[in-house]
Amino acid sequence: MKIIGLTGGIGSGKSTFLKWFESKGIPCFDSDKVGRVLLEKELKEKIIDRFGPSLYSKGSLDRSKLASYVFHDAKALKDLNKIVHPAVQKAFLKFKEANRKSPILIKEAAILFESGGYKDCDLVILVCAPKELRIQRVMHRDAVSREAVIARMENQWDDEKKKALADFVIENVETETAEKHLEVLFELLLSKEKH
Numbered sequence: 001m002k003i004i005g006l007t008g009g010i011g012s013g014k015s016t017f018l019k020w021f022e023s024k025g026i027p028c029f030d031s032d033k034v035g036r037v038l039l040e041k042e043l044k045e046k047i048i049d050r051f052g053p054s055l056y057s058k059g060s061l062d063r064s065k066l067a068s069y070v071f072h073d074a075k076a077l078k079d080l081n082k083i084v085h086p087a088v089q090k091a092f093l094k095f096k097e098a099n100r101k102s103p104i105l106i107k108e109a110a111i112l113f114e115s116g117g118y119k120d121c122d123l124v125i126l127v128c129a130p131k132e133l134r135i136q137r138v139m140h141r142d143a144v145s146r147e148a149v150i151a152r153m154e155n156q157w158d159d160e161k162k163k164a165l166a167d168f169v170i171e172n173v174e175t176e177t178a179e180k181h182l183e184v185l186f187e188l189l190l191s192k193e194k195h
Contacts, residue, residue: 113157170185
């Protein structure tokens with residue numbers, strides 16, 4: 001089995017490419033999505049112990065409140081990551097075992113490099129886009145302010161640092177063109193698997 005890491009900064013469009021891989025029948029592990037589920041259930045008590053009960057409203061996590069808190073406090077973000085990352089990694093190992101017969105598996109994570117998760121991957125695809133385009137995408141998608149998006153970006157490595165560790169880089173300015181590049185890359189990966 002080849003584990004392919006898929007990463008990119010906020011607003012880069014990596015989720016679009018994760019859906020593309022899913023459409024090809026490739027098992028895809030969405031770290032961000034798994035993390036969100038864990039925060040609502042298994043990790044709820046740990047989050048309350050560290051950050052207090054006010055983050056949960058009617059039993060559900062107020063994600064924007066958590067984001068505004070941790071993205072302005074490095075210690076809080078570090079504490080959050082210490083709670084979430086081990087649980088996500090444990091979930092990934094279960095997912096990997098459940099899909100052990102698949103020749104390729106995608107592991108998506110926004111902070112794959114920052115967390116060290118890329119070390120578990122056979123190769124990593126980095127999705128990039130110009131900063132201003134990413135800001136506009138996230139403002140539109142999440143209905144948040146420019147400042148909120150920039151605060152999140154500042155807690156992720158910049159693309160140049162990530163490019164040094166990535167095996168493949170896809171520039172996602174025009175999604176249709178980027179998908180064509182991904183198609184070529186996918187065919188290359190499949191042909192390597194057959195040899």
